[in-house]
Amino acid sequence: xxxxxxxxxxxxxxxxxxxxxxxxxxxxxxxxxxxxxxxxxxxxxxxxxxxxxxxxxxxxxxxxxxxxxxxxxxxxxxxxxxxxxxxxxxxxxxxxxxxxxxxxxxxxxxxxxxxxxxxxxxxxxxxxxxxxxxxxxxxxxxxxxxxxxxxxxxxxxxxxxxxxxxxxxxxxxxxxxxxxxxxxxxxxxxxxxxxxxxxxxxxxxxxxxxxxxxxxxxxxxxxxxxxxxxxxxxxxxxxxxxxxxxxxxxxxxxxxxxxxxxxxxxxxxxxxxxxxxxxxxxxxxxxxxxxxxxxxxxxxxxxxxxxxxxxxxxxxxxxxxxxxxxxxxxxxxxxxxxxxxxxxxxxxxxxxxxxxxxxxxxxxxxxxxxxxxxxxxxxxxxxxxxxxxxxxxxxxxxxxxxxxxxxxxxxxxxxxxxxxxxxxxxxxxxxxxxxxxxxxxxxxxx
Numbered sequence: 001x002x003x004x005x006x007x008x009x010x011x012x013x014x015x016x017x018x019x020x021x022x023x024x025x026x027x028x029x030x031x032x033x034x035x036x037x038x039x040x041x042x043x044x045x046x047x048x049x050x051x052x053x054x055x056x057x058x059x060x061x062x063x064x065x066x067x068x069x070x071x072x073x074x075x076x077x078x079x080x081x082x083x084x085x086x087x088x089x090x091x092x093x094x095x096x097x098x099x100x101x102x103x104x105x106x107x108x109x110x111x112x113x114x115x116x117x118x119x120x121x122x123x124x125x126x127x128x129x130x131x132x133x134x135x136x137x138x139x140x141x142x143x144x145x146x147x148x149x150x151x152x153x154x155x156x157x158x159x160x161x162x163x164x165x166x167x168x169x170x171x172x173x174x175x176x177x178x179x180x181x182x183x184x185x186x187x188x189x190x191x192x193x194x195x196x197x198x199x200x201x202x203x204x205x206x207x208x209x210x211x212x213x214x215x216x217x218x219x220x221x222x223x224x225x226x227x228x229x230x231x232x233x234x235x236x237x238x239x240x241x242x243x244x245x246x247x248x249x250x251x252x253x254x255x256x257x258x259x260x261x262x263x264x265x266x267x268x269x270x271x272x273x274x275x276x277x278x279x280x281x282x283x284x285x286x287x288x289x290x291x292x293x294x295x296x297x298x299x300x301x302x303x304x305x306x307x308x309x310x311x312x313x314x315x316x317x318x319x320x321x322x323x324x325x326x327x328x329x330x331x332x333x334x335x336x337x338x339x340x341x342x343x344x345x346x347x348x349x350x351x352x353x354x355x356x357x358x359x360x361x362x363x364x365x366x367x368x369x370x371x372x373x374x375x376x377x378x379x380x381x382x383x384x385x386x387x388x389x390x391x392x393x394x395x396x397x398x399x400x401x402x403x404x405x406x407x408x409x410x411x412x413x414x415x416x417x418x419x420x421x422x423x424x425x426x427x428x429x430x431x432x433x434x435x436x437x438x439x440x441x442x443x444x445x446x
Contacts, residue, residue: 169213174392237437
């Protein structure tokens with residue numbers, strides 16, 4: 001599908017209708033499913049068509065509440081939608097009672113006029129950066145045949161990259177928007193935590209969870225962020241001339257595969273040529289993160305708090321064993337361990353503020369590797385966990401630092417997809433988005 005701005009213009013000019021666009025998306029979903037695709041867990045065909053017709057009638061009467069009005073959007077399976085079960089990609093909750101009301105952000109999307117297509121697939125309970133799901137099938141990247149879409153918002157990314165939605169609503173606890181964006185050639189924005197309401201959202205780790213969307217362009221990402229957060233920024237592109245862009249030499253650049261390294265270096269060179277100032281700096285404190293999180297970290301501790309009644313009872317066998325294994329790590333963490341983790345996080349955030357100084361943004365590869373082959377991960381647990389850790393490494397830094405970041409494509413031609421992350425600390429969302437608009441324009445036109 002085209003960018004939201006283009007489709008909104010076509011709707012305004014009367015050259016297309018919401019019903020036509022939604023019908024097209026539904027037809028693509030059916031083709032995708034018939035070919036063995038797994039982006040959606042459930043599709044609300046009749047409700048979506050009724051909403052599209054109602055949108056067309058409202059537009060004919062002069063009412064279009066936002067540029068998203070009448071456009072099809074997908075919803076990750078961990079958001080409450082009135083009358084639907086919020087299963088979070090699991091069998092554990094598949095028979096739970098339907099939600100009595102919409103999650104706060106689902107209500108915001110409805111108010112903006114979005115047409116909700118259905119619930120997208122995901123890593124069970126959002127606890128993986130790879131996007132595999134043994135219950136509902138594992139989505140693969142539409143732009144990298146046979147390779148994973150990335151997680152946990154795997155189905156959301158495939159729905160957008162495959163033209164089955166203009167945007168996919170998702171979450172990001174350690175990279176669950178930015179990893180799928182990198183692996184599917186999309187834009188994924190993780191806002192500062194607490195900017196977007198998580199009410200009515202199945203949590204993974206409340207200290208780290210953020211809500212955002214996967215889109216085709218930065219402009220679309222900004223529009224979705226404004227709708228979801230209720231905030232409007234000055235999002236005009238930043239001037240690249242004199243822009244101060246920080247790049248750390250260590251940790252996030254360790255072990256890059258050749259395609260990622262080449263794409264990242266090429267992006268930096270283009271930014272230099274455009275007049276940006278690339279400032280290299282050391283961030284040795286980041287090397288402490290594997291030790292800090294060795295016992296499972298905040299994610300395992302907070303996930304265990306939520307899941308221990310189910311994992312301690314008759315439903316334990318309904319879990320993806322790989323997810324259950326990771327959650328159970330939180331069982332061994334004491335209250336003292338948890339408080340120590342929070343204290344270490346504060347120290348690391350203070351170090352980040354000192355290291356980044358007055359930089360306009362921090363640049364890093366979104367993921368150290370290109371999307372791995374699904375076949376290499378399905379049966380080999382050792383390979384799965386090693387790959388999961390590597391894929392999550394860079395993105396999870398931003399969550400631990402309580403920051404914000406946007407991933408956009410930076411690969412060229414026939415290269416496998418690679419994401420470039422533009423990051424900032426908490427509250428620097430506007431500047432990150434301004435920089436991202438300029439970087440996207442430069443890379444797309446180079």
